[in-house]
Amino acid sequence: MALLDFFRQSKPTTAQLAKERLQVIVAHQRAGNTSAPDYLPKLQKDLLRVIRKYVKVGDDAVNIGVERDGELEVLELNITLPSQQ
Amino acid sequence: MALLDFFRQSKPTTAQLAKERLQVIVAHQRAGNTSAPDYLPKLQKDLLRVIRKYVKVGDDAVNIGVERDGELEVLELNITLPSQQ
Structure with a gap:
């Protein structure tokens, strides 16, 4: 399971x-x-829409994966x- | 991290x-x-609202936790x- 790997894999070395x-x-x-x-594919689109209410993210900043x-x-x-x- | 513990902790023994x-x-x-x-508290409410578009869940069926x-x-x-x- 990849939870938090996303954060770990590119841990910043400086605050900048x-x-x-x-x-x-x-x-x-x-x-x-x-x-x-x-309903997961539809839910996925809705989740992205909700997230975009709070943060401005382009399509290229979003990485989507599905595992079964x-x-x-x-x-x-x-x-x-x-x-x- | 508790990902999937939710599923594991009460693994069903029969399909029923x-x-x-x-x-x-x-x-x-x-x-x-x-x-x-x-924005996480607001995002949380919005996520629940989105999920409820797809599944009927009462408040007592939802368990919410925050870790920092x-x-x-x-x-x-x-x-x-x-x-x-």
Whole structure:
């Protein structure tokens, strides 16, 4: 699981190099017998829209990944925020 | 970090007992010299509102936690979804 790897992988060495970052992880475990539709793709778009209410981020600052492991689906949004807001 | 502990801690033994769960984690690392306001509390409310577009969850099905570690702030929403939607 990649939680916080996003932060660790490029740890700033000086305050000047420090970037503000935001990571959103959505993990969805389905019940074994469910036939509920997968709403994660839509949820992902809505989450990004909500985040953009608070911070200005371009598409190239957003890294999106999805992992599946059986009934567990994990959506990950990694966002590097602009240094001056 | 509690990612996926939410799922592990009550692993169902039969399909009948399986619950659908959703975990949302928002990790926010501030830059060292930022004085940006903390938008996580508002973001948290908006995220819940977005999630409720897709799943019906009562307040008692939502467990919210916040952890702070220096410049890193982690918001966690653990949601147990109704078995029949």
